[in-house]
Amino acid sequence: MTLAAVEVTANYYLVLGALLFTVGAVGLLVRRNVLVMFMCVELMLNAANLTFVTFAHELDDVGGQSIVFFTLVVAAAEVAVGLAIIVAIFRRRRGATADDLDLLKG
């Protein structure tokens, strides 16, 4: 069997989605810059989208693609509000790392 003849099955995409999701999750936990943390959330959302589209293809169902639409809208709304919050925080204090937001600390 030559390499070109290998068929790309749904599992390939699902495993790739799992890897992307994990990278995003670890990044969210490791990074302290709030903007980069947001980008990691976007990565995780994208991995979920890829899984949705894979199952839509696998089960021959257009519903999976419609759901991705709503995920996109939620991602856009989340970014708009989240970035506005970051800008508001930046007005009050310098620095956008999660460590700086310790106002509630006793």
Place this chain on the structure above:
Amino acid sequence: MEFAIFVVFAALALAGALGVVLGSNPVHCALSLVVTLVSVAVFFLQQDAQLLAAVQVIVYAGAIVVLFLFVIMLLGVDKRESLRETLRYQRPAAFALGAIVLAEVLFLAGRTWATGARSQRGSLDAPVDGDNLNNIERVARSLFTDFLWPFEITAALLVIAVVGGVVLARRSGQPVELLDEADDEAAEEVEEEVREHAEEGTASS
């Protein structure tokens, strides 16, 4: 051929994702994110989701990443950031949790027992009422029939997000009128300076 495309773009997607996590400059992180998003758009194309591939590039790479870059430039955080961790057990705990998440998701993905009913919401390639619809028409049909109610709620969500964004990003504490006055004063000062410079220029020449 399909396999070759998959391997190339899977490598690109993972490299971009790692670039987001490991990059010390937020601008580089945003650009790495674009690489991942475009690679995912290619996977959408490979799986008969042409509309979503276009939307992915337009909305994510075109709008969301540009919004990120705008905020990075606006706040001036485009300098290097130390990646050293201050909390003692944070990093090992993060990697352990990541490994657990990966194991769980791979376990679920490797079994592929998600063998639900097929084509519940309409097929991706079978003819509908004798017509051979394209991908856009199929998604539109699904959005405006099965998902009409979520679609309407989405409109409300977007309006709320826009209003929330404007309210949060406005300079807090000051009413809008005061802001306008301050802007007018600043504009007058600038105008005066420009006039002075122009007068100096004419005097010297």
